[in-house]
Amino acid sequence: MNDAELIAQFRAGQIAAFNTLVKRWECPIYNFVLRYVGNRDDARDLCQQTFIRAYKNMRRLRDPDKFTSWIYQIALNACRDAGRRRTLVSLDTLDIPIADTTTPPDAMVHEQSVRDLLNRALQNLPEEQRVVIIMKEYQGLKFTEIAETLKVPINTVKSRMYYGLSALKKIFDRWHISEDMVRYEL
Incomplete structure (x- = not known):
């Protein structure tokens, strides 16, 4: 059953349809919010909101x-509201689990370090660029979906993506980190 059908059922009074939507969207929304705010507790609260x-x-x-x-x-909007109300915890405390438990410990430490560096670099971007990169690269949204979400033209989304990725490259150059190390494409 697709989202539109579940929404129709919910509007007809079937609360269970909303629960199905939550189960379907909880993980993608939580991951988006976590990337945006950089703190698990805040991400859980904002996901719930x-x-x-x-x-x-x-x-x-x-x-x-x-x-x-x-x-x-x-x-x-929940993330932006929270940011206006208080300063959220830094990504320095972010601890994203690594899914592959067969990876050797040295490689796991390296992967975690790279993830932390990328997350810190993302936090240094202007919000409009950071949001587009998170939505496109981490959430897998299409440019049209991002444009609808942000209520901006699709070419604006594409330019924010381009400038955001260019800014990430400059940040990594400043930090003396090669593109190959962080595995992202410009």
């Missing part, structure tokens, strides 16, 4: 086929 807002405002969603961009917009 996102779904509470979605629950309360589901009837206002005009086009259920645009649920993806709508839920990311709610998550982004």
Whole structure:
């Protein structure tokens, strides 16, 4: 069952349909928020706020086929609101688990260090570039979905992506870190 069908069921009074949406979207939204704020506790809270807002405002969603961009917009607004209310914890404390447990310990430390460097570099980008890179590279959204979420033209999204990746390259050059080490493409 797709998102639009679940939304129709929820609007018809079937609360279980919303629970299915939460199960489907909880991980992608949590990962997006975690990349944005850099702290697990804040990410959990903001993820929960996102779904509470979605629950309360589901009837206002005009086009259920645009649920993806709508839920990311709610998550982004929750992150921005939290940022205005307080300074969120630095990515220095970020501890992202490594999925491959067969990796040798030295390689795991290296992978974690690279992840931490990339996350720190992302935090140095302007917010508009950081959001586009997170949505495209980490969440796998299409440029059209990002444009709908941010309510900007698609070419604006593409230019933010280009300038953001260029800025990341400059940051890594300043830190004397090769592109090969962080495995991202310009």
